[in-house]
Amino acid sequence: MSLLPRAPDNGKPVILFYNDFFGRPPDTQSLAHIESCTFSTDRGDLSRAAAVVFHIPSMRKPKLVRKRRGQLWVAWSMESEINYPLLADQQFMRNFDLTMTYHQSADIWCPYLPDISAFETALAAPIPHKNAGVPLVMFQSSPMNRSGRNSFALELMKHIGVHSYGSFLKNRPLTIEDRGHETKLSVIGAYKFCIGFENSIAPDYVTEKFFDPFLAGTVPVYLGAPNIDMFAPGENAFIDASKFSSPLQLAQFLAQLDRDEEAYRRYFKWRENGLSAEFQRLLSAASGEPFRRLAEIVAARRAAPARHWGWPWSRNRAS
Known part of the structure; x- marks a missing residue:
């Protein structure tokens, strides 16, 4: 587990981990080889982040920052909504464009299945x-x-x-x-x-x-x-x-x-x-690292014309 420095201005879209993972920084070591995007844990990158990842189980209060136009917000959790009811709060979950959870219906499926x-x-x-x-x-x-x-x-x-x-x-x-x-x-x-x-x-x-x-x-x-x-x-x-x-x-x-x-x-x-x-x-549906799949979505969205930014790119457009 380690903190990432502020993302360099290298032209790549930035994916920001907004909050911690149960009191610790998220595990970012496995993300170094993903070249299509730059990952960051520095909130100084919030205004220019193409996507912002919120670890829902670590959010004790459903306070969210202002969403920048064109930004993707990602709800991330591998925990049960029985234990973390925010995940089952439909009004709260409408703030997010993509879900990364163990549910097979998630936009990015994150099961516990071994390779x-x-x-x-x-x-x-x-x-x-x-x-x-x-x-x-x-x-x-x-x-x-x-x-x-x-x-x-x-x-x-x-x-x-x-x-x-x-x-x-x-x-x-x-x-x-x-x-x-x-x-x-x-x-x-x-x-x-x-x-x-x-x-x-x-x-x-x-x-x-x-x-x-x-x-x-x-x-x-x-x-x-x-x-x-x-x-x-x-x-x-x-x-x-x-x-x-x-x-x-x-x-x-x-x-x-x-x-x-x-x-x-x-x-x-x-x-x-x-x-x-x-x-x-x-096993085939679960193959591939979830954050690599997120990076592919973000990179593809960056390459698409803005007029094509409808779902699945964004459920909730910021004003």
Whole structure:
């Protein structure tokens, strides 16, 4: 995370990050190779910015600056509107020309989907040996809970073995060096099941909690998006916790699968068949860095005559 200097006057359109990202500057290191636009975090560039990006979850008060004529305003968020209701405030959202969110209907889709190469690597590797000693693993640090996940997980742990490595309900320390995501996947792979409970229930809000177990070679036990089936890499690839009447019923089902190796192995049949056509379509739609896609829109708009600045270039023209 780093602050960007004021944009040089090099003729390229400027994209300004107006506010912080949960108290920190946005991650700008990956933007250096995008040559069609110049990115800035200096509000001194506001008057000449071609596009201004607002991180909506970091806005505590819906105060907005005056919009320059011809400027694009971009509402950016990968968080659920259940937790950040400004995202669901239609009147407030009318201030913006483009949305960059996890919703498939967004102008620039920003899902949590890993790159297809991550799935190709996972499919090329053997399923790890399940030698953890208990059936389930959980990584959860945030207590944020608009889905009922906290009480569900606590009750589930009363009926079946769960190793919890996150700060929430932690009962197990890491015994290897923590190298971030790589370590997380290696730990998950030693368990038959991985708990992936979202902090809120919303269509399309599917985070790494669902995808990491697939990459690690285990079976996700998921609670979250009601349209989760369309995000699965194949049929019968995960266990939907919402289909069970109680944590006890889910625990009994998982314990039965833990004892029945043949039934458990059926959850890996999708690996033999390869990624489904629908899932490959999702991966293709999500390919490419979101801010590169924004830069392409901004650059194309700069090249177009002003009389063509209707939607999708601008919903709300400034006076």
